Amino acid sequence: MSLRQTEDQLTRDMLAATAGFINCVAGVNGDNPTEITQQDVSAVTRTLLGNNAYTIMDSIEGEDKFGTGPVRNSYMVLSHTDMTSAIENVNGFLHQSQYPSPMNILKSEWGAIGNARFLISSIGSTMPAASFLGATVYNNFACGMEAYGIIEQDGYSASFIYRPPIYDGPLALNASVGYKFAQCPRLLNDQWLINLRATL
């Protein structure tokens, strides 16, 4: 648990609660939603394009290097680490190691499918037992530019507070450490972000 992780978790939970969602339906695992497929990613991309959402990342030009391929301008998809195998199994997946230029890779990036680049995190959003068959449903937030924001209250941005023992108790026996902040994550345009829900 850390200050920044808490901020991320709050943003994650806001997106899970307030964003519009569609289920993956083109998979074959017999569940609802199904596993993620190229058709599902295309449907999300098409919808965001139709809603005039700007892509976040510019394209990466192809280069004459073995095993690499160009990367399209892309929306960012915030996903869970459990999704990595499912993402890799999607037709057309390009792992970040196959990007022409490592300069353009984000640390948490796993790869790209069409016009979507996937960022993964162990605290990605999940809904336990939320599928037809009772499996965990993974929320994959496909974001266009400026789809959501975080509003900080004036004078109350994040602060990490450490008090040494001499200030923390009358007998100077214990130190304390903690953090506080007052901010609110929220969608800025609901049409520029879609939660693509999938099982594994």
Add this chain to the structure above:
Amino acid sequence: MDNTIIQQGMFVSTGVDVLLNLRSDVDWINVKNYTEFAATNNGHGYEYFWQRGIPIDYGFMYYHPAADHTSAVDIITTGGFRLINSSVQTPGAPVATTASSNAAQPVISTGATAGLVDDTTIVRLCSIAAAPNICGVDFTVDTVVANTSFITGATLANVPGAVGGAGTYRIVARNLSEYRMFYPNNRTICNITAAASAVVSTTVYPQYAIGEKVRFTVPASSGMVEMNGLIGTVTAITATTFTVDIDSTLFTAFTWPSIASIPTTFASVVPVGEDTSAALFAGTDILSDSTRDQSVLGILLYAGITSPAGSQGDHIKWVAGKSFNL
């Protein structure tokens, strides 16, 4: 903060469980039932204590063992205290169901209904044989028959299409304020009427306010595709429905997705903003649509004659604090 009283308060019992929102978490709480202190009700508790570390729902109790002011002690193992952190969105354990009816308000048969409260508790149905189109969806429950059955509070646009077999349900939230961390949140739609002002029913009761603007997502499996992408202003609300200023009279009829259409995306509604003038005209708080984290840290006091939240009309006073763990 340690070794200090962090909060105190009082309330008059309405005979239902009470959740106290306590900042900085809590390590101990003492609850006194002033009404029972003065009364001489045989078997009624009058003082309760809880501290961190004792099992869930337990508590220490002083009570009247006879119809006088004599005193005795006991440990209550159910109906005591429970720590609540509603930001933890983990559903409860799966509970077996034996069947679901083919009705617009499906009757879910189960031998265990502990924790289910009419029009309040939210459950998620899973793995119900032959009825996949009511699974993976959250429902507010209604008409709970103890250890026999419950029905979905919302009425689907049409029957699911088949009698369901065995499956499970899980309690997702005890009430709307614990359902999803952030307000206002999205909902799955189970019916939209064809009317001059469309009336929308959702599987989990809506919390929207008059003046809020909402956007609809209605896939082909739900029929009323003309509604897809439209934004409406909420003009009226009930506990189970809301009305929007969209004329759906000539739209295709809304349908609950058929079994054959699974897998599919259920129709949904997402809050997107506020019509301030409509809210002002209706006397609604114009900030009612503002995004807010509604999760709480606190402690649940169960109600009853041997429970800390007491019985209807009891005057309850409480003190809570923090302490070191040695």
